[in-house]
Amino acid sequence: MPRPHERDEANGVIRQRNEREILAAAEKVFATHGYRGASVQAIAEAAGLPKSNVLYYMGSKRGLYVRLLERMMARWNVLLDDISVEDDPAEVLEAFIRSKMALSRRHPEGSRLFAAEILGGAPFLQEYLRGELRDWVQARARIFEQWAERGLMDPVDPVWLIFLIWSATQHYADFEAQVLGITDRKALSDADMEHITTFLTRIILKGCGVTPPSAAPG
Amino acid sequence: MPRPHERDEANGVIRQRNEREILAAAEKVFATHGYRGASVQAIAEAAGLPKSNVLYYMGSKRGLYVRLLERMMARWNVLLDDISVEDDPAEVLEAFIRSKMALSRRHPEGSRLFAAEILGGAPFLQEYLRGELRDWVQARARIFEQWAERGLMDPVDPVWLIFLIWSATQHYADFEAQVLGITDRKALSDADMEHITTFLTRIILKGCGVTPPSAAPG
DNA sequence: GTCTATATACTGATAGAC
């Protein structure tokens, strides 16, 4: 009878911790170097484990990468709650900008991993972009159009508006190195992020003719 | 006396053409896979040349990459003409957005190459970001502030405004795969780019309280 | 100037000792 397997609970704990370490390390390495440029060796070193351990836990480099993409999509999906024509445009747009900024803030490596995947032509995410995400964008776009018909905002192209919000908010994760270099910072503080969120909300809401929430009576 | 070297002009033409092919191919491959992920082999195949030919012309992978980054910075510098407090904010901001969109349009691979470099922490561009580019941003920022003091635009943070314009315009090159997937297009047409430029100009100018050029009397 | 052959290091993945 093998002795080392006796305490399964303990091993489960070790496994959990190692998997967490590997996923965190891999997210960073894939985000920095892209799929091809990332090596299992580099991931293992960042996780403080031998290379074969990483492959033992994750099966393959490809499987690990797909798992990370799916984890990021899941985080993303949390934000994708439905909206209705009856909602207040200002509140919805501000919540949209704010939650997207919070996601970039909480998961900068995941955001960069996603960006690297898109930059490389989205070889693993074609299906997601042309399916789930397209449907989500078009549903929101229809609501924006109805708001414009009701005179609650300018008749701007709703899809370009969504892309504008995405690009403006992702920028602070994806181009962090540029932002920090130019502004002579070592990191963006919570206060910085709050200022940027307020700034973007203000420009975008005013830019598409949405009345701020405070001015709209209940 | 060696014979093959007689016609230097002809060889010069071949060299020029090969170098051009290699640079174009390398820009694409580096943009797609990042520095580490790109292989000289893949670049050579894309250029239709043997691998050692690429290294013969370019010296090393690293040298080729740096040369491409510098070429992109040079293209960029063309846009960096000085502006003055006396200029019209609406005209300057529109020209800024329009020229940046044109650059993304003309050199999408270069734009993605730059994006991949920043995404990976800008290991080759630290100096440029903290020097030349920072100075350029701060000079423009000061002008924007003076415009705000004169009541020509809202007192928004000028640096965040520059980042907003950069992110919104770069998006259509860097995240092209996402834009095409979601909007069910095979490519962005010139008309699309013109619509997007008009859209962004409208939102951003209105968003920061700049009066459009037509409304401002000479 | 151009290309084949090769040197040396590293890649993802696996077999097998413990």
Next chain:
DNA sequence: GTCTATCAGTATATAGAC
């Protein structure tokens, strides 16, 4: 479950035939 040793394949770069 964990790690060492090793596989075949590919990486950058160069030496040398033509």
